Each structure stands twice: as C-alpha cells, then as structure tokens.
Amino acid sequence: MQTIIDLALNWFLHLDAHLAELVALHGAWIYLILFLVIFVETGVIVMPFLPGDSLLFVAGALAAKGLFDPWILFVLLSSAAIIGDALNFTIGTIVREKAIDTHRIPFVKEEHIARTHAFFERHGGKTIILARFVPIVRTLAPFVAALGAMPPRIFFFYNVTGAIIWVGLLVAAGHIFGTIPWVNQNLTLIVIGIVILSIMPAVFSWLHARKQPN
Template sequence: MFDSLQQIQTLEELIIWGGYALLFVIVFSETGLFAGFFLPGDSLLITAGLIAASGELDIVPVMVTLSFGAAMGDSTGYFIGNQLQRNFLSKKETFFFRREHLEKTERFYEKHGSKAVFLARFVPVVRSFTATLAGVVNMPYQVFLFYSVSGSLVWVVTFTSIGYFLASLFPEVVDFVHYIILAGIVLILLNTLRQIRKHTSRTGKKP
C-alpha cells in the first residue's frame, strides 16, 4: 500500500487510488473536522467529475458519496457546536481551529441568517464552521438539515458536473483544467503554510 502511495503524484491519481471512501472522508472532514482551510474542496469535486468522465469512477455514486459525506460532515459539526455551546466560541486556537475563521463565519451567518448553511457550501473556509455555529446558536435541526442537505446536493452536483461535462464534451481541454486545479492546490498549500507560520509565531510569543 505504501509503495503505491509513493507513486501518486496528482490529485487525480489519489482519488483513483482511494476511490469513493476517500471522497467521503475528505468532504466529511472539511466540515465535520474543521479542516476546510487546507483540503481541496471545490477542486476535489471537479477532479472527481473529470475522473468519472474517463470511466474510472461512476458519476452517480460519486455524486451520492460526496453529497452524503458533505451532509454528514455538516451534521457532525452541528452537534459538536450544539453540545459545546458558547464554550466553543472561547476554544483555544489550534492548527485546525482558527479564531479568524470563526469570526469570518459569524459575520457571514449574521448577514445571511439560516440561508448561510446553504450558501456557505460555496465559500471555502466558511463552510467548515457554519454548521458548528448553527449548532452553537441552536438553529432548529430540521431547518438546519434542510439547508444542509439541499446545499450539499447543489454544491456537489454543480462542481462534479462541471468536471464531467467539460471532460465529455471537450476532452482536449482536460489537461488545461488539470493545470487550473493544480494551481488551486498550490494556493491552498501556500495558505496552509501561511497559517502554520502565523500559528507558530503566536504560540511562540511570551505571555
């Protein structure tokens, strides 16, 4: 297994290696484990659509797996926030939990209300904390679940379809799309390094 992992060089190869289980884990972690600020997110969905168009995966199971993972991640985040309540807002900063990300999510939530759960699906980083914040403020779970499931479905179907139909209708531009995805991943990695540096500098300061 480790030998095959060492041979993986692209996100596409990683998805093919991990299959549906990996797709579920990544999307679930983005909201359920607050890891959205460095996971591929939108790029993952587009790449999954590209792979499905090539026949390596089936597009319907891809969409179902990703939608289920996104909704399950949301519900996990919601119940974490609901259990921790206001203690969550005073949580000590860690690599995964950033105060600035929570504050950004709070502003987004105040602006859009309950619809924020749906809209946040399309906003990187914000989508990692909106579900938890909904739990903190005790949004009725039935309302939350409606916006969460509908947002997950629209988000997944939209981005996987972009990859799928682009590869199906214009196969000659697939390589160009891969460069765009690669650029997105590089930006994510650079942002992650910036966050690590910032966190290191803060924790290294003397009280």
Template sequence: MHGENLQEWIKHIGYLGIWAIIFAESGLMIGFFLPGDSLLFTAGFLASQNFLNIFVLIFGAFACAVFGDNVGYATGHRFGRRLFQKEDSRIFKRKYLIQTQNFYAKHGQKTIVLARFMPIVRTFAPIVAGTAAMRYKTFMTYNLIGGAVWTVGVTLLGFFLGKVIPDVDKYLLPIIAVIILVSIAPSIWHVVAEHRSAKNSPPDEPQETYEPQEK
C-alpha cells in the first residue's frame, strides 16, 4: 500500500479502525498480516497535520495493543496444545506458532517486548506465552512495557518527523519501507541463524519438540 493510499485509508477508518487493527494484530491469529508498524507511523504523521489527536491516538493504540495481547495469552492458555496440533488452513499456519515458540525459548520473557517490533511474531508471542503457562503477572509486566514502547515510540516518530521535516509526506513511502525492513530484520536474522545451526548440527541429533513449561 502506497504512502498516500495508506493516509487516505487511515482518514477513512479513523480512530476505531486504527485501534481495531492494532488489537487484531496483537492477539488474534488472523491479524498477523496487518500493517501495524506502518499504520502507527502514518497515523502519527497525520496527527502532526492535525487530522488526528496524538494523545487520543496513542492512548487508544496502547490500550488495544495491551488488550489484544491479553486475548492472545488467554487463547494460548486455554487452547494452546490444540493449536499446536491443528492442521494448516488458509488463515492459520502452524509454522508461525512453532517459529514464535522457538524464538520464545531462546529469548525468554523479553520476547513479549521484542515481538512488538516483529511482524507475525508479535501476533503469536502472547499465544505461546499463554500456552507455556507463563505467569500472568510477569506476562502483563512485559506486555505493558512492550505495548508502550511500540505504540508510543512508532507513533511519536511519525508525529515528530511530520513536525520537523517540511513536506515529509513526500518521503512517507521510503520511510515506511525502512520501518518495515527494520521490523522484519530480526525475523530474517533468526531464520538464518536457525538454518545455520541446523546445518551444522549432527545428523543424528534429535529434533526439539514443544513442551509447555511453567514460567
């Protein structure tokens, strides 16, 4: 979606549309494909042009991001084992859960914060946390931190660039492209690292399987 098209789209859907997308991408499995980073950045830019109120925008985005993660956690806590056994469909891909679980196993609790900046992973991280029986108090702490850093940071970046750079809207497309690239870079690095590790592992080494553990 081009920068100008994204701006018009955001103007059309308004606050409720923005918040609904942030909620869906944070905790609903069908939301993994949604453009959270570019959406927040562009919405922040539009706030700098007085199309939106920055405080209302950030508060709603933060609340929906935190609430969305809570829904994902509850889903994983209640249906986690079934999800890992579920067959692939057009919407649900079990590999996304497995990839997120491997990332979670490597990076632990801070995954809840790191995942906010990683498309796909941010959708499934709270589900994996719930499946792994991560203590809710611990999860909520990281959820609040990650939700604040992501929604406030990315939105304010768009807001302040819109204020200090003349005609920044002309550069929205490359800026959004950079944001997307930075967002997916950790995922690419993780996949490459896993591939190298698997390639260098002994052929008879057993594959690790998912086992939920108390956190």
C-alpha cells in the first residue's frame, strides 16, 4: 500500500516531468490518456481523487513548450468533462429511479454527499459550474443533481458551460504562465498551490458548518 501511495505522490509532485515522459513515449496517444483521466474523474463517482485541476494547468504549461496543441487540449478535455458529467448524471438518475437510499451507496461517504447538497442549497444549478473547481465535489455534483431530479436540459446547460469554463481557464492559465521561467522552474509549487486553492471552499464550508448550532 505504501508503494502505491508513494507512486501517487511522486506523480502528483512531478506531474510535468511524467507528462513529458509520456509524450516522449506515446506521442499523440497522450491525448487519449488525458481524455480518459478527465473523463474518469468526472464520470466515475468512486474516482474523485484524480488530479483534474493540476493536470489541466500542467498540460497547458507543457503546451506553451510545444508538447501539446492547446486547442486540441481544450476541445478534447472539454468533451471529456462534458461526457463524464453526463455519465455521472445518468448513473444518478438510474439510482434515483430505483429508489436507493443515498446513504447506502457503496464507496460514497455521507459527508461528501452532504457537502455537495449544501453547495446546491446555496448556489442552485450554478453548483454544476462552481463544483468544477472543487475536488470531490465536482465528481459528486452531477450524481447529486440527478438524485435531486434536476431536469436534464438544465443540467446539460450547466454541464457544458462549466466544462468549457473549467478546462478553458486552467489550460489557458497554464499556457500563459507556462512561458514564465519562474513558473517552469517551480511547477511543483504551483500544482500544490492549485490544490490548496481548490479545496479552500470545502474547508470554509466545513468550518462554517462547525460554527452552526446543533
């Protein structure tokens, strides 16, 4: 188990180097790998811990070096995010129709469902867009939206809009800042910073909930 954790941590801390190695080894096939990572993170409810935000930023930074085409990244990964959320929403719809209690769904922690429900209560349908920028919540949001019987056409609008904004902003940010020498030399720190920023809304939400009277 420790070896798996060490390997995952190594990939996370040196994501730029590992992606560059994959490009050298697999060429254009790396686009398919990136597509699958984003698709799985957004579409498979038991896989919310893949590095979506950091992966998009680092891919954009590598595009600035000529390793990727930024427009192909944008179109392909936006499509992966849209399809992933659509699959997640479909699964949630099937679960709702079978009247399965959400507290009994395997591999989904009750507090994560509660946190995502809280997002919906505060932000409504915009949660689908806002959740794109929050790890774990972005994986659960389409599922919970389906459990809450959000109309498919409304979900489709927020799904497409959120995917375009999420992928576009992070890939563009990576591409723009990837030309700055300091950023290239400190990508690991940038990736850690992205993760910290992305989890801050959930942390503030948790702290706010702790302050509420029982």
